[in-house]
């Protein structure tokens with residue numbers, strides 16, 4: 736069964752909670768932590784934790800949040816089956832799905848406003864991979 740996981744470090748915690756609250760009626764999110772913003776944690780721990788879950792099923796997706804979105808995407812993309820996209824505009828979010836079949840969206844809580852983050856997540860899940868010529872390119876990653 737398809738699952739959508741979400742995780743953050745301390746810097747992304749508040750945005751993670753906001754997203755969970757806003758999306759609770761629309762999608763079933765499995766929260767993998769962190770559990771507060773006051774204890775400083777290491778973002779790779781949460782990136783790897785989430786990616787190990789996402790890569791178990793082709794239909795799984797993930798949302799990772801840190802301060803910039805950069806560290807989470809770097810760590811996530813170490814996983815063979817993960818195509819993590821650092822999303823900051825609706826256009827680059829859409830392209831990450833259309834052309835790259837991204838399965839993890841990473842967000843920077845210090846650079847992206849709360850409502851923009853919601854919009855990016857909406858675009859991410861509404862956009863389907865185009866396949867075709869992009870298939871062979873994605874396989875070469």
Ligand code: RB5
Pocket residue numbers: 744746747778801802803804805806807
């Ligand atoms: C934490 O201060 C910050 O470095 C982290 O959230 C992230 O932005 C790393 O890429």
